[in-house]
Amino acid sequence: MGQLPNLLLAGLSTGSVYALVALGFNVIFKSTGAINFAQGEWVMMGGMVAAAGHAAQWPLGLAVLLAVVTVMVTGILSERVILRQLARPGPLVVTLVMIAIAICTKSLVMLVLGKNPASLPGFSGSTPIDWGGLRIHPQTLWIIGITCLVMVGAHAFFERSILGRAMRAVAAQPEAAALCGIDPRMAMALAFALAAATGALAGAIITPLTLTSFDYGTVLGFKGFSAAMLGGMGSLPGALVGGILLGSLESLAGGLISSHFKDAVAFLALLLTLFLRPAGVLGKGEVERV
Amino acid sequence: MNAGRIARASLLAVSALLFAPFALAQGAIRIGSILSVTGPAAFLGEDMKAGMELAIEEINAKGGVRGRKIDWFFYDAESQTQKGLTATRRLIDQDKVDAIVGGGNMSGMAIAMLGLTERAGLPFMSTEGAMDIVTPVTERQWTFKSTADDEQVMERLADYFAKKGIKRVAFLGDSSGFGQSAAGQLKKVAAARGLDVLYESFNPSDTDMMPQLGKIKDSGVQAIICWTVTPAGVVFLKQAQQLGLDSRLTLIHSYGFVDQRYMQLAGDAAKNLLLISVKFPVGADLPDTDPQKARIMTLTRAFEAKFKRKPNQFVAQTYDAIYLTRNAIERAGGTDRAKVRDALAETRNWAGVGGVFNFAADRHSGLSKDDLVLVNFRDGSFHLADYK
Amino acid sequence: MASLQIDDLCVDFGGLRAVNALGFTAAEGTIKGVIGPNGAGKTTLFNAISGFVRPSRGSVRLDGIDISTLASHERASRGLSRTFQNLQLIPDMSVLENVMLGSHASLRAAWGASLLGLARREELAAEALALEKLELLGLADRSAVPASDLGFADAKLLEIARALAGCPRVLLLDEPLAGVPLEEQNRVVEIVRAINRTGVTIVLVEHNMRVVMQVCDEIVVMHHGAWLAEGSPADVAQSPEVIAAYLGTAHGAAPGTAPGTTQGTAAGAAYPQTDAAGHGTRGNHA
Amino acid sequence: MLEVRSLRAGYGRAQVLHDLHFSIAAGEFCALIGANGAGKSTTLKGLAGLLRPIGGTVQFDGEPIERLPAARILRAGLALVPEGRRVFGPLSVRDNLQMGAFTRLFPRKDPGTARQFEFVLETFPRLRERLDQPAGTLSGGEQQMLAIARALMSSPRLLMLDEPSMGLAPLVVQQVFEVLANLARNGLTLLVSEQNATAALAFADHGHVLEAGRIVQSGTARSLRDDPKVREAYLGI
């Protein structure tokens, strides 16, 4: 049982990343009602671009910034150039188009940045910090810290800023929002930019620990979606709770039951949660849905 | 009624495309290859493809085999067994190749493919690792492989442990065919050599090995053997370092992990790492008496000239495979499948770049533990750590 | 033929009581009108009768049998059909199939049987019945087009045809005239009467008072979810409470002081009007 | 101020409005009355830019606006309080009001907004008490007040309201119309669509009767109120 703190810490750090991915799912779900299957690819792309930037001798901070900006532009372009062409952008069609965009994104990253796995150095080295017998990789702290910051920032954005509140207004009453002069397309573009940027950030901060490669996106997207559903689709705190719950479940199942079946255990728990509480742990059902 | 007609027409159009006439070199030898150059296994596939390309170019430049050039049919299996199987059918039935070299750089895929090649009676030179590809030989009449057997690898490791007085080790293998096969062999070897082994495993896509490493840490082993070809092996190194295991225990990676890129990704987490490998990556460090040294250096120069980068042992693996096949065809005096198969089985003492190959009717895997060395990674390249 | 009896029905949404202890009876073979101002709870009442919302109290009886615990599809199979104020057609299905849907409950073929195509005779009968209903409503020549191709008025008729195909004993019509052009309204009224003549009990919610007064045998007036008055059209129209409630505080009531909300503006804060060019504001408080 | 000429509009294949003609003078309190489905909401949505008309023209102060997006129409000074209030439930009352001034707050802050904010709170004192409450928790009447206040935040010159009486108790309806009448008295031009003809005609100056997508009758509120045909059609008496 001595490894329990280690397992929980590992769960917390993977869970934080799941939470960031889930945040992206939630933002796009709120503005389109669709499941954004490209979210995982954006995470992967964030890691890959940051690594490429670092490999090209950019300072680490700049490389991460480059990744966030590049992926954000990709997100905005996906919305502007492709999604806007849809005659009737229902949730299902948007979901399907996002699958296609995910395929293209993955393929483009492979063609441009290559098939090799890539890595980044830890943001503050990789000398473990010793905390009463608990050896912590400093990147773990970065991950948890940045996730907290992003979550608080997102909360502040949606609660305080004009644009954030406008996005919530569009989600709550699209027609009334249009009557207030809020362009729903602006809100949509903003949602894609936000989701892509948080995705890229998630990719950049996890890369020092796990590496990244052009085919890492699918699994991350899959886990992030699960976390979003577990916490309650469309709920901001839900993303955090869902992500950390899923990360810890995986880690504990891996450590205490079997690393072979950890995914199965995690998903079984997820299914049970869904059946018992269909709206997710923190979901409020239809109250704040579009 | 007519929707159907169009469906039919489009199917016919598809078949027409598939039948597009191929420019067949008259009398050329037809060799088919399947590797994964996209998808998760693409990391190895690119190098393996390059090794084949180089070998075939060399052979054709020297006038081919008995005057017949090699016509090469390459398909990307995209790391998907289904794609590999379709490509195999295509090679057998449509391209009508004389031999297949390369099984998708995934052991599982090679095993799936050999069901078809065995039925078709087609020589298949696998470039994948798992022993199950060539055992039992009674069910693998037409299948050979150009890689070392895990049995030999484990024997070699056991020799090393004996030399260093290591008795208790942990084996941390990925759950793919590569890791499972090694675990199976280690069990046999360990029983015979009195090694005490703790077995743990992980999924190739895992990004966290803390649970396994935690258990290993508490178990008091002297060495950890990690068996994977995926980047998860880097995560293993980093997390082992995080737990301080790298300075206390002997960490060993498999021959599948001998890759500069992985070493660079691992950074200083790999500074105490040993890898069991064929001799190819440390060609320059070999004593001049080694029969392979000259060949390794030649290939390295040729590869660097063509691809502008350093070759690794995956290049060697497929380069040898093509040459083994070529030699067999030459000795068989043509492409008669049974004769080629027999000629392959009669390969003796042929020094390739990956080792000295000895096949036999009851042994379709050519390398032995003498072809294996332990290497480490220092100053940007691999160096010999333990020779014989 | 059947009667519909509502007793002490309450429906709550959160803290809001949308239907409040309502009770009335639609006698066999009659047309009962339900009227009331916008938001009086008429549609909620229909939803409660047909089982789409769960009442917090009270009962719905069909021929004396309490059906208030049944799921909506089970109520439909017992002969309680309805139409919807905002159409609920299946847009990409043909008009004919939409009507055939209506007879779903009266078909008996099991799922497996229909999967294997063993219910052909029944299918053909359902088809014939559907065509018959379409003819009754004058839509037979459009049976092949998708329902989404119909104009609003025709779509309303299609809903009625679909409800009829279930051979209902009680039919709930939710604003069958809303959106129907004037020149077609008489046709709808005639159809409603014709349906009633075949013995179907009808409960009708409608805003068009002229029509309600014409066709209904009896009218129940709802106000704020509660029963306000009931009786023959003539009685209801004369009732002073009805006039007062239904027509808003009667037109005699002068716009006097209202407590609470508007006190602050009694003096009339001037509206800070922007000028035509849209720059700045002009004036503020009085 | 507003000139509607041969306006045609609808949803998909269903045309709802057929050649609508009417006009509103500055400072007028105008009621658009008609039964459910007559096309009142469609008219207002068409004017506010939520629905692109199939044909016809709409001129606001002489400028054509029928092709403009909703935000541009709002900036031009024409605001709509939608049917069913449509307040932003999860947002606080204050945020709802700020969203009403979105076109002035974003991208740059407009100093007039603060004054407008004071003005609407003065007009609807109840809202001041509930500024930090989520709008979804307000009562129906309060929500209607909020919806009107929100629309006023953009300082419109013509305010349109779609069925403001819907689902409200008569007393509250009365209050709503009193506020509207007050606004009108202070110079705001108003267009109100109503099924509740009595209430609307009690306060409005002018009225247009809409039936099946056409204006069938127009006149002063008094003349319509006393018109037996209107009484029969809408009051059933």
Added chain:
Amino acid sequence: MSQAFSPAKQCERRLATVAVLWIAFLAWPLLAGNDYVLSLGVYFFINLLLIGGLNLLMGFGGQISLCQAGFFGLGAYVSGVLSVRAGWPPHAGVAAALILSTVSALAIGLPALRLRGNYLAMATLGFNAILTVLFTELVGLTGGPNGLSGIPPIILAGVDFGSPQRFYYLAWAAGGLCMALLAVFLSSRAGRALRAVAASEVAAASMGINAFNAKLLAFMFSAGAAGLAGALYAHFNQYASPETFNFSASVLIVVMVALGGWGQYWGPIFGAAVFTAVPELLHKFQDAELLVFGAGMIVVLLFLPQGIAGCVAPIATRIAAGMTLLARTRATRP
């Protein structure tokens, strides 16, 4: 257009077309020339089962399932494991696969179909994930990541269906049966009910339709079709490996339903044709294959919202009308 319309007649027309088509498909082994091209025909029918089954659930029933590949794998492994490990005759394994996949759909559907939209997608996705883990980790049964090899070919009534030439007819029959069942089902009371549920559960309930039953039936049918496809796949390849049946495969099948034509009867034919042929056709793009595929998918989704069937079907109808007219004028000519 105003001629009398009859679902029963529509069903007959579809059945007749399927019959003609399937007779034409008999010519494939003659046209194919070699076993490889012939095997593409086999995959076409297997894909048809997968896509046709899912189209019923998603296209007509409006329920998103991300578990089609999971049921596909369940069928493959049930039949494969029973014949490899337990020595069952393959045809019994196929029957068991069909039954077990249907029953597991029932077990999953009972709780999951009470959820709507994305929640159903999530629940099915979770089930697929669990199945993938089981396929990979139950090494003793499934052979783990190396896959299950040595699955025997189907032998029915003494006929060995091991070769593609023979197996083709099995797959051909299964595909035809699936299309015929779908034709009959869609024109039946139950099929109408399902379509109504997709459009409006409220309307459906007011017609006396038990929406839950309708969805459950469609879910079981789609899983059964996938299970059958899986069993056929396993015995044809004599091999099964877990990555064929993962979440990405499920997503791809959903995409093929949409490309073929969402809720279009003929959609799965096109979807399966695309699914089978596209990898072969894009082969020459090598590394850019995925990009071309993704871009093609975007184009189809943007410009053919009804899928390929929705674009082809009207043309086909017009051609049919023209041909009938031509035939008539010819017939009336002296």
